[in-house]
Amino acid sequence: MNMNLYGHAGQWLMIDCGVSFDEQLQADDELAVRHEVVAADPRFMVDNRDLLAGLIITHAHEDHIGAVEDLWPRLRCPIYTTPYTAAVLRRKLAYTDFADQVTIIEVNDRGQQTIGPFRVTWLRLTHSLPDPYGLLIETPVARVVHTGDWKIDRDPVLGAPIDGAALQRLAEQPIDALIGDSTNALKPGWSVSEGECFAGLLAQTQQAKGRVVVGCFSSNIARLVTLAKVAARSGRRLAVFGRSLERHVATARAFGLWPDELELIHYGHVGYLPPAEVMVVATGCQGEPRAALSRLANDRHPMLALDKGDTVLLSAMVIPGNEAHVQALVQKFTARGIAVVQKEDTELPIHASGHPNEEELKQMYRWLQPQLVIPTHGEPEHLVRHADIAREVGVRRTLTGQNGDLFRIAPVPSLRRKAVRTGRIPLAR
Structure with a gap:
């Protein structure tokens, strides 16, 4: 999950406010308790709420936007974001009793x-959902690029490819620091483009004799559009199972991102079609127990019962920490004679990560030429490797730290360990 703070001239700017799922938390000497949804502890900013100039949401993934509906009453600041992300946020806030109080x-x-002492420019990037943006944050003493989540995607299916020339122009004035995504820093080469998934998903669908059920992230509209095209090409009818999928498709339609010629059928009709004409996209690709995939695996979904000979495609990465849940899901399907295909089982890609591999990180640094790189968004080994990659292409300085550390960017870069108390808190959903 993500929650970052930038401070200058006595004020703070918060970037993202996300959640994580299914974590064990331990308080002092008490036994660890597993919680379905957790967020970063906002105590430092709540204690200094009068100094919080605003909150920016970079994009609509749950690890960046998911805690707003729970934590905003403690923060009570204006929220800045782009139109598609704002629409997703308004749908989430609609279930609260304070939605009309939030300034978006x-x-x-x-x-x-x-925003307070910060001048912020939104930088269009590419990622695994619509409307992903990085930020140029300027003050009188420093220019900083905060990438958020990104990749260099030459065929993103929806939207334009990343604009390298526009990023290069930013470097006409010195970039004092880049704070960037480390998720795939351990992976060599370039990440797979979203457009490359069509051939792999089509091949797997055409090989399947029975129903095809696909697990993918609900927010990945490009993947959903690709699956709709695959269904049309292979003579299948497509339906979605799960409220989050329904909400994201509705938002995509409202913004003109869903092609009119790609038809979705009502989920209630799926059980009446011949198996070879069925494709379902279902929530729960990380093994979430209450999601549609788990209900299908347990043969408890009210709209569809899978049979021996059907196929489940997991068109998603396994988020670290979810391995056991996904494996349990796979075992339930295979025990019933339902084939499960994961991304490592196929010759052609059926999933594309939304994060930059090693060569993409290098290209970003060649474009922006930052004086300092601060790796974020990864485990310690990802942060260390990210710092090494930056130095390999000529970045003069890197700073690598942990949650609660204070990174001074100007006038002299430095790192103050454990400057702020941090932690995780459970959220009641």
Whole structure:
């Protein structure tokens, strides 16, 4: 999950406010308790709420946006984001009793906002959902790029490829620091483009004799569009199982991102079709116990019962920590004679990560030429490797730390360990 703070001139700017799932938390000498949803402890900012200038949401993934509906009453600051992400956020806030109190300020591509002492410019990038943005954060003493989640995708299916020339132009004035995504820093080469998934998903679907059920992330509209095209090409009818999928498809339609010629059928009709004409996209690709995939695996879904000879495609990565849940899901399907295909089982890709591999990180640093790189968003080994990659392409300085550390960017870069108390808190859902 993500929650970052930038401080200058006595004020703070928060970037993202996300959640994580299914974690064990331990308080002092008590036994660890497993919680379905957790967030970063916002205590430091709550204690200094009068110094919080605003909250920016970079994109609509749950690890960046998911805690807003729980934590905003403690923060009570304006929220800045782009139109698609704002629509997703408004849908989430609609279930709260304070939605009409939240000020959401929409910013367009290359838009600028002055938020307290910070001048912020939105930088269009590519990722695994619509409307992903990095940020150029400027103060009188430093220019900082905060990438958020990103990759260099030459065929993103929806939207334009990443604009390298526009990023290069940013470097006409020195970039003092880049704070960036480390998720795939251990992976060599370039990540798979989203557009490359069509051939692999089509091949697997055409080989299947019975029903095809696909597990993927609900927010990945490009993947859903690809699956709709695969269904049309292979003579199948497509339906989605799960409220989050329904909400994301509805938002995509509202923004003109869903092609009119790609038909979705009502989930209630799926059980009446011949198996060879069925494709279902279901929530729960990480093994979440209450999601549609788990209900299908347990043969307890009210709309569909799978049979021997059907196929489940897991078109997603396994998020670290979820391995046991996904394996249990796979075992339940295979025990019933239902084939399960994961991304490592196929010659052609059926999943594309939304994060940059090693060569993409190097390319970003060649474009922006930052003076300092601060790796974030990864385990310690990812952060260390990310720092090494930056130095390999000529970045003069890197700083690697942990949650609660204070990174001073200007006038002299330095690192103060454990400057702020941090932790994780459970959220009641």
